Amino acid sequence: MPRSTLLTTINASGDTAAIPFNGASGNGRSLSFTGNFNSQIITIKASLDGTNFITLTGPDEAPVEITQASIIRINIGSCDLKFNSSGAGTDVNVHVS
Numbered sequence: 001m002p003r004s005t006l007l008t009t010i011n012a013s014g015d016t017a018a019i020p021f022n023g024a025s026g027n028g029r030s031l032s033f034t035g036n037f038n039s040q041i042i043t044i045k046a047s048l049d050g051t052n053f054i055t056l057t058g059p060d061e062a063p064v065e066i067t068q069a070s071i072i073r074i075n076i077g078s079c080d081l082k083f084n085s086s087g088a089g090t091d092v093n094v095h096v097s
Contacts (some may be wrong), residue, residue, distance in 0.1 A: 007031075010042060010085045010094040018050060018080040028075035032097045033066045039089030042066040044074070045082040053082055 008016050023029075033042060043063050045053035055063045056074065064072065085092055 005097060007081075007096045008083060009035075010040075010083055010096065011092060013040070013085050013087070013092075015045070015053075015082045015084050018047070018053075018082055021046075021076070021079050021081045023078035024075050028073040030071050030073050032069075032071045033094055034069050034097075035094040036092060037066075037068055037089070037094060038092050040067075040085045040087040040092040040094070042094060043084045043086075045084060046076055046079045047082075048079050050080050053080075055084075 007019055010016055031044075043065055044056045046056055047053040056076070058064050066072065083096055085094070
């Protein structure tokens with residue numbers, strides 16, 4: 001039985017479509033990134049109004065960048081999320097759950 005639900009698949013440079021995110025409570029929620037990154041950098045953007053998206057940052061205020069299979073924890077309320085892929089690689093195929 002799957003323990004997570006596929007949110008989106010990233011297969012090109014640029015932003016994915018906005019995805020409603022129910023938010024996290026307590027200690028946050030985990031997101032997994034798996035697949036072929038092929039030198040791409042994935043960042044996460046969030047919006048409370050569905051229009052203005054802001055790149056999520058870590059404790060050091062640098063953007064959270066995913067470059068390989070990873071599980072990360074985010075602690076953000078209900079919002080819309082987008083995932084951005086950038087870099088020199090092609091044939092990216094990353095699954096976000």
